[in-house]
Amino acid sequence: MERTSTGVANEKVLMWTFIGSECMLFGSLIATFLAYRDRSLVGPFEEELLNIPFITVTTFVLLMSSLMMVLALSAVQRGDRRGSGLFLLLTAVLGLIFLGGQVFEFSHFAHEGLGLGRNLFSGTFYLTTGFHGAHVAIGVIWLLTLWTLALRGRLGPEKSVKVEVAGLYWHFVDVVWIVLFTVIYLMSGAAAV
Numbered sequence: 001m002e003r004t005s006t007g008v009a010n011e012k013v014l015m016w017t018f019i020g021s022e023c024m025l026f027g028s029l030i031a032t033f034l035a036y037r038d039r040s041l042v043g044p045f046e047e048e049l050l051n052i053p054f055i056t057v058t059t060f061v062l063l064m065s066s067l068m069m070v071l072a073l074s075a076v077q078r079g080d081r082r083g084s085g086l087f088l089l090l091t092a093v094l095g096l097i098f099l100g101g102q103v104f105e106f107s108h109f110a111h112e113g114l115g116l117g118r119n120l121f122s123g124t125f126y127l128t129t130g131f132h133g134a135h136v137a138i139g140v141i142w143l144l145t146l147w148t149l150a151l152r153g154r155l156g157p158e159k160s161v162k163v164e165v166a167g168l169y170w171h172f173v174d175v176v177w178i179v180l181f182t183v184i185y186l187m188s189g190a191a192a193v
Contacts, residue, residue, distance in 0.1 A: 005018070005133070009161045011088050011161055011165045012161065012164065012165055015165045015168045015169060016184040019168065019169070021170065022135075025131070025181075026131070026180075029124075029127060029131060030128065030179065030183055032124055032128075033124040033125070033184065034153060034183065036121070036124050037124075037187075037188070039120050040119035040120045040122075041119065042114055043113075043119070044112055044114050044116065045119075045121065046121050046188045048112075048185075049109055049114060050184075051105070051108075052185050052186070054102070054105070055185050057101075058098050058101035058102070059177065061094050061097050061101070061175055062136075063069075063157040064094055065090075065095050065098070065170070065174070066174045067172055068088075068091040068094060069091045069166075069167045069171065070085070071083070072087035072088045072163060072167070073086055073163045073167050075159065076150070076155055076157065076160045077157055077160045081150060081153060081155075084150040084163075085147055085150040086164075088143055088144075088146050088150055089144075091143050091170065095139060095143065095170075096140055098136060099136055099137060099140070100136065102129065102136075106189050125184065128180060129180060132180055135173050139166070139173055141164065142166050142169070143170070146162065146163060146166055169181075
């Protein structure tokens with residue numbers, strides 16, 4: 001590792017700073033969602049459309065991608081080229097499956113008449129989950145880039161900080177989804193009961 005004044009790689013410090021700013025962004029989006037929750041005057045309403053079992057499965061898929069990310073970092077640190085590539089690819093594939101679930105859900109909502117500007121729920125729902133989906137998509141592109149480096153043998157233990165920084169980002173995206181899943185799906189589902 002390059003010697004720094006903090007004793008932490010500059011890339012990690014930068015990522016932690018970025019994550020801090022993203023916490024404020026997602027905090028604002030979540031606060032807005034909660035402020036407008038149950039205030040829609042026209043339907044369809046969230047309790048009519050939210051498919052909690054389906055989203056629970058996609059949530060599990062995203063959380064398993066975090067495990068694959070940990071295994072990818074471990075493989076890179078050990079110099080296991082094959083394992084590095086495999087676990088980076090699996091992380092990306094699980095992220096893509098999650099995104100596919102989100103696209104399916106969005107298209108189902110649109111088919112049921114819940115477009116972006118239909119009511120307060122739809123506006124805040126699409127904005128909040130859409131921003132998260134964009135973050136997942138960026139993470140998948142990043143992971144596929146690292147996977148390509150691993151395949152070419154350019155991602156050895158000396159470059160493990162690249163994977164560690166990507167892992168920080170990926171775990172952040174997963175933690176944000178846990179909060180969104182709880183606030184949007186579980187709390188809305190509990191309110192419907």
